[in-house]
Amino acid sequence: QHHIDPPSLVEDLGDDQLLRRRLDDAKLDLWARGISPNLDEIVRFGNNLQDQVNGMETWQSQVAKQGPIRKARYASYHHNKKTKPRQKQKQQLANKNDMMLSWISMLHGGGDNVISSSSTAAAMKTKIQQLTQHYGSAFAQAIEQNQQEHDQDCQESCRYFYCAPASSLSPNNNNKTTQDQTLEDLIGTNRTTIRSYSMGAVPPEDFADEFGFPLDLIKVTQGQPLFSRDEAKHVIDMAESEGLSSNEYVSGKYKLGGDWLTKLPQTRQWFNEKLEKTMFPLLSFLFPEIVSHPSMLRAHSVSLLKYNASHPRTDVHIDNGILAMTLAMTPQDEYQGGGTFFEHFAVTSSNSHDDTTSMDSTILPMDVGHATLRPGSVRHGGQRVTRGTRYILGAFLLIEDRVEHVRRLKNRGSDLRSAGNLDAAAQHFEWALALNPRCTTCLKDWAEILHKQQRYEEAEAKIRQALELLEYKDSDALFTLGMLLSEQGKDQECMDAYRQSLALNSEDAELLYNLGVKIGEQPNNGDRIEEILMYKRCIELDPIGFGGAWLNLGTILAEDGNLDDAETMFIKALGSSKPLEVKPKAMINLALIYHNKVGQAFQQQDIDAAKAAVLQAASYLDSAKPLLDQVSSFESGMQQYQSQYNTLRLACHRNLGQIYAGTGDLALCEEEFRRATDAFPTEIQAWQMLGRVLEIQGKKEAMQDVISKIQQLQSIKGGRF
Ligand SMILES: O=C(O)CCC(=O)C(=O)O
Ligand SMILES: [Fe+2]
Incomplete structure (x- = not known):
């Protein structure tokens, strides 16, 4: 037809x-x-x-x-x-x-x-039956478990958050359905409108058909706010008096301020009223295909987040619910930066917000009293707040009569993965993908499992599949791709992937560090200027998490002969949050710098300076020693540092002994060389030094002992070859 x-x-x-x-x-x-x-x-x-x-x-x-x-x-x-x-x-x-x-x-x-909702429900049922035939009873059990978890989560929600009384569902209840009402009927103002934004290339994880994807599914209120600036201030004051600021969360790479509403009863009371009177009706109005009635909605994982200088942003993430909402609780004029960040806005010209005055097209503009309502699986983040304080209220939502099988299978897969049960985890991702082949988080998680199992090619295939679906707009997936390509020695492609990732999210310190290292590994040290820029941006974002960036910067400067700046970098590296990996390396590098200064001082015949430099070098080496003993020599590059330690420490003994000898203090010189033979009893060089100072002092007997020691060592050494 x-x-x-x-x-x-x-x-x-x-x-x-x-x-x-x-x-x-x-x-x-x-x-x-x-x-x-x-x-x-x-x-x-x-x-x-x-x-x-x-x-x-x-x-x-x-x-x-x-x-x-x-x-x-x-x-x-x-x-x-x-x-x-x-x-x-x-x-x-x-x-x-x-x-x-x-x-x-x-x-x-x-x-x-x-599509009618009954026909999609029937289609889902058929699909589950088919997949049960294919995968067996384990699949059916997992589906059953989804239902149980869903019921439990809904019940738990009603313990804390507003749930409509059962009577509101009765068929005799003559209320108009939400679909027949106008926005004004629902929220009592005709001056609030809704603006829609694209959710990108990937449909919601569950119920994509019902949602009407690819319609623009991110909804933001405009015009008259849902609550006033004063009301918002009152809520924040109340939450602060309930101890909001005593808590801290971890969101991926970042620490987040704020607390769960389950722990803030008065704030929760305000929120519950908003749910009943405004938010649930509004959600049902905006997503009528999926929310058949406001009474079907359940809130869980509700938190009041507080962004400030010490807790500036969240990671890019997805929310754990079929729907999610964000309420803006702070007037935009009270902070700088901030806002909800959507990676896919970056290059999507089809978004309907081109005419906004916002400088950054990836940030969704939303002032106090307004709300964003969206499918939970959209990737987003809380943008860095650069000045002032910004509060938002975020909630994940469930729908009583809709079990999200894809999200639940995927989450259980992630839990299994964390518990180290990789095969069972992969099985769950396979099941979730059988229900929704466009579940990109399933593909990404699965790729990370394959990565861990060192099945790099298979992992790359999965991550590329996810990236195709995402139209390459996922900085984390591109980062994973980069790592997988690096593992396979595909350096150029790896750097391309890292650079693409960076274009989407310029604030990823680990990515900046990895890209810098990869550039530095290239023949002729790659593009030094780009490498340095990556490290600088990395340490600006995270001055203690990536001591390796300070180390590499120091090494580059030292290679260029700029020892003073190199020293500053190595001292910064000492502040690393991963002391065992970074500190011993920084200390050895610092010792090298001071060892170099000894040489310079000797040339200028400045014995005092030489002595001070030797003592400084020795002190760094002595602090490095116990750390070196703790780290395994299999740690990358550590073996080189361990042998550097030996060479340098011995050189310090020799230099110091020579300085003492030069000033005529042979007793101190002998003492220093004895320390060398104590510390390095199998080093012939140390015994030779000691032998010489004994000879000069005419200590024949002691010298004889040293000579036989040297002969003994030479025969052992000779016998080995
Ligand atoms: O800070 C924001 O605007 C977004 C925070 C967030 O992740 C959420 O509300 O789910
Ligand atoms: Fe979120």
């Missing part, structure tokens, strides 16, 4: 034909949202086609911003594609046409394309 144009045809369309298609497209979208523009209305936009297209598209985007399609739905379309970033433009065009064609089939009565 109808066919879908292959993408190549799209490009060949003439201008007029393309405009006509866009006009139809806008018409169909409006129609799907319950508006049927007639010819008069279209002509009002102008006499030529271009003006009509512009007018219709503006109208359509305004309507679209109010929420997802409510009166009708179109078939989910699956872009089964291998998108390369540069092909994106063409692909988007093709996808638009796919959608249009499926709507045409609806217009012609193609009712089987319309």
Whole structure:
């Protein structure tokens, strides 16, 4: 009956034909949202086609911003594609046409394309049955466990957070359904509107069809706030008086301030009222296909986060719930930086927020009293706050009648992985992917397991699959890809992946460090300037986490002959948060610098300076020794440092002995060389030094002992070869 144009045809369309298609497209979208523009209305936009297209598209985007399609739905379309970033433009065009064609089939009565929630539920049931046949009872048990965990989580939620009384669900209850109400009915103001943003290339992990992906599913309130600046201030004051600031969380690489609402009862009371009166009705209004009634919503993992200088940001992450919301609790004029960060905004031109005054297109603008409501699986983060304090209230949500099998299987996989049960973990990711082949977090977690098992090629395949789905907009996946390529010796590709990752998230200290090291490993030391820049950016972000960056900077400077600056770098490295890995190396490097100064002082015949430098070098070496003894020599590069230690320490004994001899203090000289033979009893050189000072002093008997010791050592050494 109808066919879908292959993408190549799209490009060949003439201008007029393309405009006509866009006009139809806008018409169909409006129609799907319950508006049927007639010819008069279209002509009002102008006499030529271009003006009509512009007018219709503006109208359509305004309507679209109010929420997802409510009166009708179109078939989910699956872009089964291998998108390369540069092909994106063409692909988007093709996808638009796919959608249009499926709507045409609806217009012609193609009712089987319309998704009803009962038909998707039935489809899910069938899929689970099929997968049970394929995977066996272990799969069925895992599904059963999902249901149990879901029920428990919902019950637990109701212990702390607002849950509608059971009666609100009764069929006799004559309330209008949310779908029939306007935003004004729901939240009591006609001055609040909704703005929608794309959630990127990857659909929600669960219930993507019901959500209506690829519609713009990140919803932000605009205009009249949901609560006032004063109300927000009151809540923050209350939370602070309840001890908000005594807690701290860890979010990936960062520490986060704030606390759970379960621990802040008064703040929770305020929040619960907001849930009942505003947020649950609003969520049901905005996501009617998935939230059949406000009473179905459950809140869990609700926290009030506090960003400031000591707790500036979160990692990029996904939230653990089918839906998530963020309430802005601080006026934008009270802090700098901050905001919710979305990596996929960076290059997506199709986002509807081009006209904002925000400098950074990856940050979603949201002032106090406003809310962001979105599928939980969208990647996002709390942007670094550079001045002042910013509070937000974040909540993960569940829906009573919707068990998220993909998310739950994946989470259990992650737990199994943490517990070291890698095979069972991989099994869970396989199951989750069987339910949703576009679960990118499943692919990423699985890749990390394969990485740990040193199955680099398989891991690379999985991570690339995830990256294709993400249109390469995931800094963490690109980072993992870089590491996998590095393991396989593909250095150029590795550096490309790291650089792409950096373009998305310039604030990843580990990434900056790894890229710097990789550049430094290249023949002729790679691009020194880029390498140095990476280390500098790394230590700016994290001055103690990456002592290796200070070490490498120091080494580069020392190689350039700039020993004073090199020394400063090595001293900084001593402050590393990983003392065993970094400190002994820093100390040995510092000893090397001082050893060098000894040589210079000798040349200038400045004996006092030479002595001071030797003592300093020796002191660094003596502090390094117990640390060196603790680290395994298998640790990368450690063996080299251990032999450096021996050479340098012996040299210090020799230099100090010579200085004493030079000032005529032979007793002190002998004492120093005896220390050398005590510390290095198998080093012939040490005995030879001692022998010489004994000879000068005419201590014949003692010298005889030393000579026989040397002969003994020489015979052992000789016998070995
Ligand atoms: O700080 C923000 O805007 C986002 C914080 C966050 O991760 C969340 O609310 O889920
Ligand atoms: Fe979050």
